[in-house]
Amino acid sequence: MKMFQKPVWMAMVFAMITLFACVTINIYFPAEKVESVAGDIVNDIRGKKPEQKGNQSKNHKGFSFKVRFALSPASAWAEDVTTVSNPTIRALKEKMKARFQALKPYYQKGSLNEGGDGYLSVADTGGLNLKEKRDLNGLVDAENSDRKTLYSEVAKALKIDPGQVDRIAGIFAKEWQKPVR
Helix, strand or coil, X not given: CHHHHHHHHHHHHHHHHHHHHHHCCCCCCCHHHHHHHHHHHHHHHHCXXXXXXXXXXXXXXXHHXXXXXXXXXXXXXXXXXXXXXXXXXHHHHHHHHHHHHHHHHHHHHCCEEEXXXXXXXXXXXXXXXXXXXXXXXXXXXXXXXXXXXXXXXXXXXXXXXXXXXXXXXXXHHHHHCCCCC
């Protein structure tokens, strides 16, 4: 009987270790990539030029630059996957660009509110006539529908779990909330 106890005990220990090893699951969420993508997309929709990062100059004609470039080791520059594009995202951006021009006067009147959830809502409509209110509601509904699709497409493009779309929307919200000019 003692002969069978040791293998059974060892099998149980092995099973416990295997069980505990499988319990820990780490879900990676690329917040920095989403922030970069959100900034690029929102700026593109609103017609803003991307800001130059750092003190980069495009004029590299100086002698010292040429000498350093010639003597430095060759390096390959690969841009990190922060620009996200597919046919659906490009089409959404074009629709949203056109719609932004119609929404802009409502932003300026204070009739729109950018929520922390990444979606647009109607705010103060006191100064609007009935037609303007109706138009505004239609624009907001269309914008929110496109934003929802956009967030899902960004998740697909960055290979993020679809359950994280609300988190993506929250990151986009910070960009949408920046002042409209």
